[in-house]
Amino acid sequence: MILGRMVGTVWATRKNPNLARLKLAIVRPYFWYNPSHDVEHIVAVDQVGADPGQDVLVCLGQPGRWQAGTSAAPIEASVMAIVDRTEIDEESVHDEQLPFVIRDGFKPGTLVWTHRGSQAEDREA
16 A cells, blocks of 8 residues: 555546546655555546545555456556545654655655654644
């Protein structure tokens, strides 16, 4: 799964029939679990109605096709949720064993840092 920000929409007048009536979103990832490679943008099917500027959760592969209701569609990524709040344990960010990547300079718009044993504190990303 990928946490990212929707930055735009792809418009296509001719596309695969399985993609008819599906919105295609351009998502810039900033939090990605164990990425095999770095990418600047992902095109994902959006059935949850995200708008540019919103943080979204993107699922890759077969679950993305399930979201669209078919396993035959040429879909590699699908927007699964619009994110309202992101919490990250501040101590874990400095752990060198983390299996995910947080892209420098591109943080969640509603980031909340938490401290172990204390309540969440709102802090600018």
